Amino acid sequence: MEEQKQDIRKMSLPQIAEWMQAQKQPAFRAKQVYEWLWKKSATTFEGMTNLSKELRDKLEQNFELRPITIYNQQRSNDRTIKNAFKLYDSHVIEGVLIPTDTRMTACVSSQVGCSLTCKFCATGRLERLRNLDASEIYDQVVQINKQAIDNYDIPLSNIVYMGMGEPLLNYANVLQSIHYITSPEGLGMSPQRITVSTAGIAKMIKKLGDD
Ligand code: SF4
DSSP states (O other), rough: OOOOOGGGGOOOOHHHHHHHHTTTTTTTTHHHHHHHHHTOSSSSSSTOTTTTTHHHHHHHHHHEEOEEEEEEEEEEESSSEEEOOOOOSOOEEEEEEOOOOSSSEEEOOOEESSSSOTTOOOOGGSSSOEEEEHHHHHHHHHHHHHHHHHHOOOOOOOEEEOOSSSSSSHHHHHOOOOOOOTTTTOOOOOGGEEEESSOHHHHHHHHHHHH
């Protein structure tokens, strides 16, 4: 059986730089790849056009990219677009574009199913199958932003972590996704426009505050 290749979006910039060094590639190549991954949201190595064909092939041989894809869409009269996104392992999650007169908001999921069972919530009836990777949360924002621009010619202004799952029970990935979404090396969105909603995991609320 073919060995599963490493997901390059789980590697930090120093780790990519280390691999580039081992390939006898100049150090700045790592920065170029990192920019393709988090600023330009590349979904293929082939698309990284400022890298040599040889290097792109080597990346393809050694790593994989696991972008999410739109599996299904529902549009409402209020202009809301509800997406079913398919993940690399065929799990399906929801992400919603919510346009209002003053905001263009993406509502993103943080888990497949949920760790909690709130009585009023449909997701609460689904067991938690797994946490989302930071890249899968990031991808929801990228896809929904593209939808906002394609459909309403307005980019996203706000992000709410109010989709499937309890964000504070997938803490590390949620925080990492916020880093990719807000940092200048990533999408550069304003942290003030991001809301993390929780059912009330007290100790993690404090930790989030401290962090
Ligand atoms: S934490 Fe959120 S997603 Fe999970 S069951 Fe409660 S309301 Fe639903």
